[in-house]
Amino acid sequence: MNELKKAALAAIDANRDRIIAIGKQIFANPELGYKETKTAALVREVFDELGLAYTDGHAITGVKARANGTESRASVCIMGEMDAVVCPMHPHADAQTGAAHACGHHAQVATMLGTAMGLLPIMQDLCGDVVFFAVPAEEYVEIAYRESLRNDGKIHYFGGKQQLIAENAFDDVDMALMVHSTTDLGNIAAVPNGGLGFIGKTVRFKGRSAHAASPHLGVNALNAAMASMMCIHGLRETFRDEDGVRVHPILTKGGDLVNVIPADVRMETYVRANNLDAIRQANAAVTRAIRGATYALGAEAEITDFEGYVPYDHNELLAETFAADARELLGEKAVVPHGPFSGSTDVSDLGLVIPVIQPIVGGFTGAAHSEDFAVADEEWAYIVPAKLMAMTVIDLLANGAEKALAVKASQPRGSAKAYGAMWDALLGKNNADKLEALR
Numbered sequence: 400m401n402e403l404k405k406a407a408l409a410a411i412d413a414n415r416d417r418i419i420a421i422g423k424q425i426f427a428n429p430e431l432g433y434k435e436t437k438t439a440a441l442v443r444e445v446f447d448e449l450g451l452a453y454t455d456g457h458a459i460t461g462v463k464a465r466a467n468g469t470e471s472r473a474s475v476c477i478m479g480e481m482d483a484v485v486c487p488m489h490p491h492a493d494a495q496t497g498a499a500h501a502c503g504h505h506a507q508v509a510t511m512l513g514t515a516m517g518l519l520p521i522m523q524d525l526c527g528d529v530v531f532f533a534v535p536a537e538e539y540v541e542i543a544y545r546e547s548l549r550n551d552g553k554i555h556y557f558g559g560k561q562q563l564i565a566e567n568a569f570d571d572v573d574m575a576l577m578v579h580s581t582t583d584l585g586n587i588a589a590v591p592n593g594g595l596g597f598i599g600k601t602v603r604f605k606g607r608s609a610h611a612a613s614p615h616l617g618v619n620a621l622n623a624a625m626a627s628m629m630c631i632h633g634l635r636e637t638f639r640d641e642d643g644v645r646v647h648p649i650l651t652k653g654g655d656l657v658n659v660i661p662a663d664v665r666m667e668t669y670v671r672a673n674n675l676d677a678i679r680q681a682n683a684a685v686t687r688a689i690r691g692a693t694y695a696l697g698a699e700a701e702i703t704d705f706e707g708y709v710p711y712d713h714n715e716l717l718a719e720t721f722a723a724d725a726r727e728l729l730g731e732k733a734v735v736p737h738g739p740f741s742g743s744t745d746v747s748d749l750g751l752v753i754p755v756i757q758p759i760v761g762g763f764t765g766a767a768h769s770e771d772f773a774v775a776d777e778e779w780a781y782i783v784p785a786k787l788m789a790m791t792v793i794d795l796l797a798n799g800a801e802k803a804l805a806v807k808a809s810q811p812r813g814s815a816k817a818y819g820a821m822w823d824a825l826l827g828k829n830n831a832d833k834l835e836a837l838r
Contacts, residue, residue, distance in 0.1 A: 400797050403524055407517040407789040408728075414516040415782055421445065422509030422781050426491065426774075429483035429498040429505075432536030432559060433548060435460045438481040438508060442533040445512050449519060451531070458562040459553060462533040465571075466518065468525035468796060473803035475792050476530040476575035478746075479511030480504040480537040480559070488770040501772040503580025503763055506780045508533055510578060513785030518792060527796035527803055530572050535559040537745055539707065542601055542667050543651070546705075556706055557599065558745035564752055564815050573807045574717060574754040576791065577746065578784035581759040582767060584735065586779050588725040588787065590718045590758045593739030594711030595643055596747060597671040598682045598826070602627070602689055603701040604664040617660030621653055623698035624664045630688035631668075637684070642677035643741065646670050646685055671743060673710050679825060706822040711740070711747040714754030716806050721758050724790040729783070742767075751821070752813040754806050760784045 411418070421441065428437045439455060442462045446453045451464040460481065465474075482504055487497035515531045522529070536545075536559035545557040556562045563569060581589070604624045609617025631646055638644035648668035654661030670682040686702055693700040725734045737759065746757045762779025765771035774780045795803040822828075 400793065403521050403793050403797055404790050406521050407793060408786050410520050411513055411517040411782060411785050411789065414513065418509050418513035418516065418785060419777050419781050421512055422506050425505035425508055426500045429491070429493050429500045430481070431485065431496060431498050431541060432482040432538055433459045433545065433554065435481040435535050439533060442508065442512070446531075449515055451515065457568045458535050458559050458566060460535045461559065461563060461568070463568065464515070464531045466515070466522050466529045466531070468527045468529070469523050470526040470800070471528050472800040473527040473573045473796065473807055474530055474571060475527065475795055475803060476532055476569065476572040477511050477514050477788055477792070478532045478534050478575055478577040479508035480577070481508055481533050482536050482538050482559070484538050484768050485540060486768060486770060489772070490770070501768050501770070502538070503767075503780070504537065506580055506762075506774070506784070507577055509781050510784040510788065513781065514788045514792070517785060517789035521793070525793070525796040526798070526800040529792055529796070534563060536562070539599060539669070539743070542599060542705065558708060558748065560745040560749045561706065564749065564818055567815055569749065569752060572753060573803065574714070575749060576717065576721065576756045576758070576788060578788060579757050579759050580763045580767070580780065581761055582763045582765055582772065584761055586761040586776060587733050587735050588729060588758060588760045588783070589735050589737035590713065590722050590756060591711070591737045591740045592713060592718070593673060594747060595645065595671040595673050595741060595743050596675070596678055596710035597669040597707035597743050598678055599705035599707045600668045600670060600682070600685070601703045601705070602666040604666070604693060605699040605701065606660065606662040606664075608662040609660045611658045611660060614660055617662070618697045619660050620664040620698050621661040623693045623696045623700070624650060624666055626692035626696060627666070627689040627700070630692045631685055634684050634688055638681060639677070642681075643673040643739070644671065644677060644681045645741070646681065669707060669743070673739065675709070675825060704826050706826065708743045708745050709747045709751060711744060711757070712750060713756045714750070714806060714810055716809050717754050717756045718758075720794050720802060721756055721787065721791045724794060725758070725787055728786060728790060748818070751818055754810045758787070760787070
């Protein structure tokens with residue numbers, strides 16, 4: 400085991416400059432979800448360099464390669480998310496789209512490919528297969544655009560891993576892991592044990608146009624939206640602290656002309672919480688607040704709820720394996736305990752199908768999704784995560800893949816059908832009050 404790890408780490412070190420260059424190239428070319436064509440092309444180029452056969456077009460832009468071990472007793476997937484966020488004030492934002500890698504996904508793809516560079520020389524010594532998967536659209540943004548993709552039949556889900564579940568792209572995978580960036584703890588590694596899920600929500604407030612000098616002849620949809628936001632604020636004290644509820648609406652359209660009473664105003668929001676019951680209850684309360692405020696002002700509200708992400712819950716055995724390797728590589732002091740995180744990820748949804756973990760590793764500064772987010776330490780941002788994932792894969796797939804088989808046995812496999820039924824229930828399309836079966 401130790402010799403395999405040494406060989407993998409040496410291979411990653413030998414490719415250090417290439418791995419970092421990949422990360423920088425992706426960072427310089429940020430793309431939003433389901434639009435990651437340049438990043439996907441780079442991934443294909445590197446897979447070709449490594450001699451890895453791949454398939455592409457998964458969830459529009461996803462690229463997937465497989466390396467076979469001497470036996471195929473189990474399969475482990477290493478993921479890297481390709482998409483950026485909208486952060487137009489970031490110094491490296493795309494001038495046209497406002498996209499910027501202000502969340503570290505560029506490093507994820509680089510480390511996924513770096514893990515491949517470390518493992519390929521020793522695959523003949525492993526008793527299982529490794530899937531390397533560049534996945535799209537983790538950031539749940541541009542909801543209107545994704546709704547258009549859905550209406551055109553190109554996707555069903557707005558999140559990339561959700562869509563990959565629907566396409567059965569993980570059917571040949573037994574477990575999956577990826578490393579996410581963190582900025583708030585310095586150069587450390589940790590394995591968070593929870594996170595928030597959410598329902599995505601859009602609202603179209605419909606009023607009646609009139610000249611702004613004659614507002615009594617119109618119905619102001621912007622006022623209805625503002626009143627709705629105040630009613631949502633009024634709900635906050637009713638949410639239980641232990642549920643971790645978060646609601647954060649934005650207006651994506653506030654009207655058409657300054658001298659016309661706004662008759663068409665648009666809002667987007669998430670309704671987040673750390674458990675399904677709280678998500679459902681908070682979402683119902685937000686809907687009630689919007690409808691009540693809109694009615695009070697004589698407007699109308701078209702409310703649409705979309706499948707968001709479920710709360711995060713990792714596989715404990717997989718997490719313990721990664722943490723042990725992190726302590727082995729970095730030392731005890733560099734591996735810290737970490738509770739639930741306050742964000743959301745579609746890794747959670749994949750966790751309903753197969754065992755997953757999403758550890759975090761430092762190497763970045765600034766706040767996530769902000770203009771000051773940046774790589775501070777290239778070794779930690781790009782190289783350390785690749786080494787940790789390679790070591791974890793070796794632990795899982797060496798020695799007859801005994802540990803991988805234990806992880807696989809620790810969690811029953813889910814299905815795309817059951818996953819879809821879960822969201823139907825949560826959104827009230829089918830048995831909304833019977834959520835016990837969804838756990």
